[in-house]
Amino acid sequence: DSGVTQTPKHLITATGQRVTLRCSPRSGDLSVYWYQQSLDQGLQFLIQYYNGEERAKGNILERFSAQQFPDLHSELNLSSLELGDSALYFCASSVANTRLGYTFGSGTRLTVV
């Protein structure tokens, strides 16, 4: 157990629908990062939050949004889902100003049918 908790582990939904993925960071970590991984490809950075504020944005579609709540958990919202959105979505967390890297959760596998 890495300490980063992602729910649900699997999600199957239809095109056009909206889903919410949830992440609880490791205790003490203020930064949360969201990544998308399609078909065992590389890790595509989506967005970072630090202590409730958006810190950095990557290749995140306008249909996708995220937020980090006062208790530091984060949610990634995916709307108007398309078949191509099927992927593994990872959340990672880190402490501030670290050189220790990120700790990843075990991911949410989203299948859009």
Place this chain on the structure above:
Amino acid sequence: GQQLNQSPQSMFIQEGEDVSMNCTSSSIFNTWLWYKQDPGEGPVLLIALYKAGELTSNGRLTAQFGITRKDSFLNISASIPSDVGIYFCAGQVNAGNMLTFGGGTRLMVKP
């Protein structure tokens, strides 16, 4: 922006063989990290490197921080079936900066 070129993209080897993979960058990083992703799981940190020229081992794994600070290497000796997975390098300029990930090396081991 910064990019990390990781090679090879995939390797299919016989159990017991040694494995080498590397990451190169056009810009300098002051921290290099190597992660392993088991099938269906999240990446897990294997080795962290903080100083140019540093050589660090973790069991059968050895990683090196290149002298130019623009590359890093990971070697796995005497591979076993559980080494199967995707290996990612990551570079960081300074503490607090974002990590830049390589595209991954997929390792397959034939028993």
